[in-house]
Amino acid sequence: MIQATPSGQGLGARVDNIDLSQPLSQEQYKTIEGLLGKHGVLWFSKQTLTSAQLKAFSSTFGTLEVNVANMYQDPGIPEVMILSNKKVDGKPLGLADAGQDWHTDMSYSKMIAFTNVLYGLEIPHRDGKPLGNTEFSNMRAAYAALPDELKKKLEGMTVLHDFNKFWENMRKQPGCTRPPLTEAQLKAKPPVSHPIFLTHPITGEKILYANPGYAMRINELPEKESDEILNFLFEHQLQPQFRYRHLWTVGDVLMWDNMGTIHNAVADYTPDEHRFIKRCQVMADRYFPLAA
Numbered sequence: 522m523i524q525a526t527p528s529g530q531g532l533g534a535r536v537d538n539i540d541l542s543q544p545l546s547q548e549q550y551k552t553i554e555g556l557l558g559k560h561g562v563l564w565f566s567k568q569t570l571t572s573a574q575l576k577a578f579s580s581t582f583g584t585l586e587v588n589v590a591n592m593y594q595d596p597g598i599p600e601v602m603i604l605s606n607k608k609v610d611g612k613p614l615g616l617a618d619a620g621q622d623w624h625t626d627m628s629y630s631k632m633i634a635f636t637n638v639l640y641g642l643e644i645p646h647r648d649g650k651p652l653g654n655t656e657f658s659n660m661r662a663a664y665a666a667l668p669d670e671l672k673k674k675l676e677g678m679t680v681l682h683d684f685n686k687f688w689e690n691m692r693k694q695p696g697c698t699r700p701p702l703t704e705a706q707l708k709a710k711p712p713v714s715h716p717i718f719l720t721h722p723i724t725g726e727k728i729l730y731a732n733p734g735y736a737m738r739i740n741e742l743p744e745k746e747s748d749e750i751l752n753f754l755f756e757h758q759l760q761p762q763f764r765y766r767h768l769w770t771v772g773d774v775l776m777w778d779n780m781g782t783i784h785n786a787v788a789d790y791t792p793d794e795h796r797f798i799k800r801c802q803v804m805a806d807r808y809f810p811l812a813a
């Protein structure tokens with residue numbers, strides 16, 4: 522029987538008694554889906570998975586994203602992306618700076634993301650402590666803690682999300698080698714709008730769907746007021762009581778609900794301290810078929 526143990530922090534639970542290399546039964550799928558809605562972040566320890574098995578497990582939850590512009594794919598399995606700072610013959614093996622600021626995946630896309638599944642194969646350590654932690658914040662709790670007046674005021678409003686916001690912020694980081702997006706890339710990823718409050722398709726609860734990484738503007742408000750409220754929300758949504766910090770162990774599968782949480786990859790390791798993670802992004806097409 523699958524067993525879940527809450528982290529004791531603002532979200533997250535460890536899940537035991539399941540081997541993710543095996544196909545999930547319908548009952549196991551339903552259990553994990555429910556746990557993901559409830560806890561926002563799940564981790565499974567001591568897993569041994571091939572890339573094909575990681576892909577098979579992830580695709581149980583929906584259609585996998587294949588990023589055509591991304592060259593860091595597992596050879597032969599484009600749905601499996603490599604996050605790594607390792608190099609072979611001077612050439613990067615993976616995307617080295619993924620997610621290094623608070624965001625939720627794919628809020629800039631018409632079809633948003635449901636769950637991101639990461640499988641940790643090499644984790645940097647210093648003085649016996651894991652580096653490259655992944656931090657999360659709970660957007661159900663963040664919504665619930667908003668002042669009633671603000672909930673009322675913002676109800677029905679929408680937020681504009683832009684892929685280029687995160688990209689340009691990364692470019693300002695020292696040592697970043699990302700070139701500016703080309704005209705063609707900008708055209709392929711135009712800003713999109715989503716409701717500022719989503720009803721979570723698994724739990725039916727309201728969540729705050731805005732994140733510092735991609736959210737540009739509350740469309741229905743004048744620019745100055747939109748800026749003020751977004752800045753308030755960005756601060757509000759990161760309060761310590763909403764948070765969980767995942768300290769990686771090799772063999773962990775870490776998956777999170779991209780609708781009900783936001784996350785940040787902590788960039789506290791050097792190019793010589795190696796991190797190697799395989800990743801599958803699952804889109805929310807099962808819940809929002811009309812946006813597909």
Ligand code: OGA
Binds near residue numbers: 800
């Ligand atoms: C991502 C991401 C976090 C991490 O893959 O989208 O944000 O800790 N990763 O690697």
Ligand code: MN
Binds near residue numbers: 619620625784
């Ligand atoms: Mn991310």
